[in-house]
Amino acid sequence: MKKLKKILSQLMLIVCLSTFITPNVAVITNLPVVATAQAAYNKETINDVQEALNNEGYNCGTPDGVVGKNTKTAIKKYQKDNKLKITGTINNTLLKSLGVTVTKSASSSTAKTEATVYITRTGSKYHRAGCRYLRQSQIAISLSDAKRNYEPCSVCNP
Known part of the structure; x- marks a missing residue:
């Protein structure tokens, strides 16, 4: 019984200390979006598969x-009946088996990625990520919107 109490008290101490002692965590912005394999196909291709x-x-x-x-459900049944790997997802093997070609949407081929800059709550200039003037606050805004309403920072020159 004494051993159990000792182990429990040590465990409680570890849990309590681990909640108070945490490493500094940096806020990471503008991470790339990771698409799943299923999301890699546009609506036109999915429509053709259906x-x-x-x-x-x-x-x-x-x-x-x-x-x-x-x-x-239909994909799984088709894959099973045609002796394909049963995943229930659209993949190259399924597309080939069905004779479906991947269609590129017009919007994805002509779309440009908009650059992101930052403004402060009280400032009148826009900045790049990591600019020293963004220590207090940073609000993400598209570069085109920033150019219309704010001046560029003379230090980071976005």
Whole structure:
């Protein structure tokens, strides 16, 4: 019993200390968005897969470009019947088997990524990430919006 009490008290001490002693955590902004394999296909491609599955007799419902429950179920059945790896997701093997080609959407090929700059709560200038004038506060804003309403910082020169 004494050993158990000693172990529990040591455990409590460790838990208490670990909540008070934490390393400094830096705030990271502008991380890239990581897309899952399923999200790698646009609505047009998903719509083509749904139409192909429906034509093959695997009911996906009305093709809408969204991989829902019915589409996942139909994909799994198709993969099982055609001796493919059963994943329930759209992949290159499934596309090849169905004869579907990946369509590139017009919006994704012409879309430009907008640069992000930062302003402070009280300032009248926009800054790059890491500028020394952003110590107190930083509010993300697109570069085009910043150019319309603010002046560029003369130190970081965004």
